[in-house]
Amino acid sequence: MxxxxxxxxxxxxxxxxxxxxxxxxxxxxxxxxxxxxxxxxxxxxxxxxxxxxxxxIAAPTSAYTEVAGIPNTLMVLTEGRGIASEIAFCLFNLATSQCMLSQFADSASYSRTIYAIVTARPQVIFVPRAMAEGKSKAMLNIRKYLPWLTIVPFDRKRFNDGEGYNVLQNIALPSQAIQLTRVLHT
Known part of the structure; x- marks a missing residue:
């Protein structure tokens, strides 16, 4: 072949x-x-x-083709600790200061997570060290289908709810801060 x-x-x-x-x-x-x-x-x-x-014949680009990440776009990805395959991520574009938060229950194949990564094309993905180095099903599937990704592990103690909430309050528009407060405290 x-x-x-x-x-x-x-x-x-x-x-x-x-x-x-x-x-x-x-x-x-x-x-x-x-x-x-x-x-x-x-x-x-x-x-x-x-x-x-x-x-x-022009071969189309697919999800399995290595595509360079969007410059200045970072993603923080974490997986829930329970039995359910709960995923949360934050996508942040440093050039435009646009921030997107998402949390959802994914399937066993983590197809929604892989689709979100392929669509966002982040330059680097930050994940908790335990998720990156352990036997996380999410990371196994991400590495299997997207082997070219730059994944940076760091300690879970950096995930601080209080500090994250304060940062969001400072960077969010006043009209969005009220909605974020409702969502984050539920």
Whole structure:
């Protein structure tokens, strides 16, 4: 399989779903690509010895392709200590001072967490040391599917509810501070 491009079938657009497959489709190692997905160019160079057709397939970017992180974007990720797969993260863009907080129950595969990381593309992810070095299911799946991530472990004592609440009160807009107070104290 050397020299072949991999095609992520999840990235093929939906207009190929109604395509009737025929003899003009191109097959690449058991992957069928409709002819309308292949870009064909005609080479009309005057000095060219042949007027051959050039065919190319643009391989789409997928969740498994390494993409550089967004500069100045950091993520802090933590996993609940209980049986439920509870995840919380804070995404902070240092350039715009935009902060996004999220907490949710995830599935056993941690697909929502992986999707959130892929969508946010943080430059670095901070996690508690016990989560990074232990047998956390979340970290095992993150490292399995996103091996290029920069993960920085640090002590859980740095997760201080009181200090975090004070920082949010200081950086939040007054109209948002009231809502944050309600959410954080529930």
């Amino acid at each position: 050397s020299g072949l491009d991999f095609v992520d079938l999840t990235q093929i657009d939906s207009d190929t779903d109604n395509h009737s497959y025929g003899d003009d489709d191109v097959y690449i190692t058991d992957v069928r690509i409709p002819q309308k997905r292949i870009k064909t160019e005609h080479n009309d160079d005057i000095g060219s010895e042949s007027n051959a057709y050039i065919e190319s």
